[in-house]
Amino acid sequence: MPDKLTKSILLLLFFVLTHTLPLSAQKIYQTSLKDEVGANAWRVIKKSYQEAQQQKADYFLMDMNTFGGAVNFADSIRSLLLDADMKTIVFVNNNAASAGTLIALAADYIFMHHGSSLGAASVVNEKGEVLPEKYQSYMRGLMRATAQAKGRDPKIAEAFVDPRVVLPDHKEEGQVLTFTATEAVNAGIARAVVKSTAEIYQSLGIQDAQVQQYQWTWVDYLVGFLTLPLVSGILIMGIIGGIYFELQTPGVGFALVVALISASLFFAPLYIQGLADNWEIALFAIGVILMALEVFVIPGFGIVGILGLVFMLCGLAFSMMANDFLDFKISKPGMLINSFMVVIAAMVLTIILMVIFGRNILRSATFKRLVLQDEQRAETGYVSSVLKADLLHKQGIAKTVLRPSGKIEVDGVWYDAVALDGFIDAGEIIVVEKHENYNLFVRKINA
Incomplete structure (x- = not known):
């Protein structure tokens, strides 16, 4: 009898302590993925996670609203979540399409906002056209492996990519799977449908949450801006135009300064994001040297000049996309062509502008004040x-x-x-x- 009484008292005491004393505060580090999954998104997520580790956070929460992007950067974010030393949460706040679905499946918990969707992860090109089977096969493998690692149904994950997968309860053959918020919860992919992060904490039993939000810096915005295709094209025009004017008016002057500043603004953000590598920058520099040799040392316009143009073109284009020393499989499909198109278009436009305005610029009083030149008296x-x-x-x-x-x-x-x-x-x-x-x-x- 005393033993039963003792056990009852201990149980009562345990209940009282666990329900009346406050639990220790849970640290939650929150970041966001609101744009295309690309180099800048990967850089910000990686930086956010490193700060979460420094803060010794218990949870890493990603507020997501994306239509997808490059598979290689999505895979990098996926690997980060899979290997995280803290609990990870993805809050699908409207959209988690394509590469976004892959990232979401790598989280420990998926919560979805009312009216949000998740799925449609087939690999497509820039025009939205489905790419050949080898791309789909790779994506299916990533989706299955990610789902299995987090205890989710790998067949459902595969159905996000492959329209041939039949899931009688969710879709028919010939359709790529896309879930609404409620459907994802019913299928066991998402944990709950919520309206805010506060409901996420409540669902996970987190009390007295201490939330640290990643704050975007001016560097984040500047890097993102400078890597826009339009801005990259303008910087390429500055590089080519500056080199052209410097070759026309030899000497360390304004034209060379413009070319150097444009090159720095072009390569530096890409280098920070892990796109531009040393060999790509060196390739461009060799192209410039060959062009200078063609102009100042070697007569005519021959193989050296052609090689210089090719090296410059390749150095600029390769720097704009992810590749493993000319292995472009890890890059977004169609990115190689797009990069070359941006560089070629910028070069052609620069040449046209040089033909139309170049002679007038060289003769203008303003340009003569800005460049070093000898007067011919x-x-x-x-x-x-x-x-x-x-x-x-x-x-x-x-x-x-x-x-x-x-x-x-x-x-x-x-x-x-x-x-x-x-x-x-x-x-x-x-x-x-x-x-x-x-x-x-x-x-x-x-x-």
């Missing part, structure tokens, strides 16, 4: 190419490299001239052979 022996008949067949000296155009000196007077041989080095003896349209045409005299 009459008292130093320079005159314009107003030609005289007695210049024909006269000998002179090349004062600059002619590649093929440059400057020569005849009888102590400087003239603009074009080399008939394609290239004449400074100091070479030349002879004037003809003049057309106010241009002198000269040929090198071989010793």
